[in-house]
Amino acid sequence: MPTRLDSVVIDAANPGDLAAFWAAAIGGTVRPDGPEDYVVATPGAVRWGDGGSPELVFGWIDEPKVTKNRVHFDLTSTSPEDQQAKVDRLLSLGARSVDVGQRDVPWRVLGDPEGNELCVLEPRAEYADRGPLAAVVMDAADPAGLARFWAEATGWEITQSVPESATLRHPSGDGVPLELVRNGDAKQGKNRVHLDVAPGPSDDHEAEVKRLLAAGAKHANIGQGTVKWVVLADPEGNELCVLTPR
Numbered sequence: 353m354p355t356r357l358d359s360v361v362i363d364a365a366n367p368g369d370l371a372a373f374w375a376a377a378i379g380g381t382v383r384p385d386g387p388e389d390y391v392v393a394t395p396g397a398v399r400w401g402d403g404g405s406p407e408l409v410f411g412w413i414d415e416p417k418v419t420k421n422r423v424h425f426d427l428t429s430t431s432p433e434d435q436q437a438k439v440d441r442l443l444s445l446g447a448r449s450v451d452v453g454q455r456d457v458p459w460r461v462l463g464d465p466e467g468n469e470l471c472v473l474e475p476r477a478e479y480a481d482r483g484p485l486a487a488v489v490m491d492a493a494d495p496a497g498l499a500r501f502w503a504e505a506t507g508w509e510i511t512q513s514v515p516e517s518a519t520l521r522h523p524s525g526d527g528v529p530l531e532l533v534r535n536g537d538a539k540q541g542k543n544r545v546h547l548d549v550a551p552g553p554s555d556d557h558e559a560e561v562k563r564l565l566a567a568g569a570k571h572a573n574i575g576q577g578t579v580k581w582v583v584l585a586d587p588e589g590n591e592l593c594v595l596t597p598r
Contacts, residue, residue, distance in 0.1 A: 354507035355549035355560050356401025357530070358595055359409050360423070360488060363544045364466055367410035373465055374408055376445055378427070378484040388412040395483050401506065401550070403522035405485055409548070417467045420452055420537070422590060423545040424469045426459075426486040428479045435460065438472050468545065485528045488547070491535035493588055498532050501587050504567040505549060539589045542574050550595035557582075561594050
């Protein structure tokens, strides 16, 4: 059985404050997860890998953000007025407008209080029945090729693939999708935002790691030391953690 998408992990200089921002942004709740980590549980009881929404995990890091993130969140809106209201609310919570070269587009690009990019989308029919999170978006040099790896890793289906982007969804069609968008910029250093996957409760952790390696992942050393999880990188070098079975 494939590993399941579990959570999105965000490095933060002030994890508690950043978790509070995102909880307010998406209507989630914050809980501590260790001395310096915080988790934001998104609305709904279904886990991301089962067709729900990802948990957002904020962990402390002492390295500043120096480049555009390769992973970001898209947020939904239901009307032009709702889009503007959400932008205004996020700005009041500490976000700011940012320029990533987007030019004249219908969505609004913001940075959270630590500069992590996010988009507030214009109303889109495909997200009409979603919650506050429209998608988790990852930059990719080869969206179709990277989509094949993540489909193999997660068991999700590639529901759309064109030269500039690819979309993966849970087989049920429910939940927050993973979208891969073409970006030819070279990866610089460790990703500040990454995905975690986890085997099921009865699955073998080592076997799942080997399966991901066979699918094109590689071992990665980000200074993790001795930990229970295994750090890998996908075929384009994006770090991911294979958590213990759960």
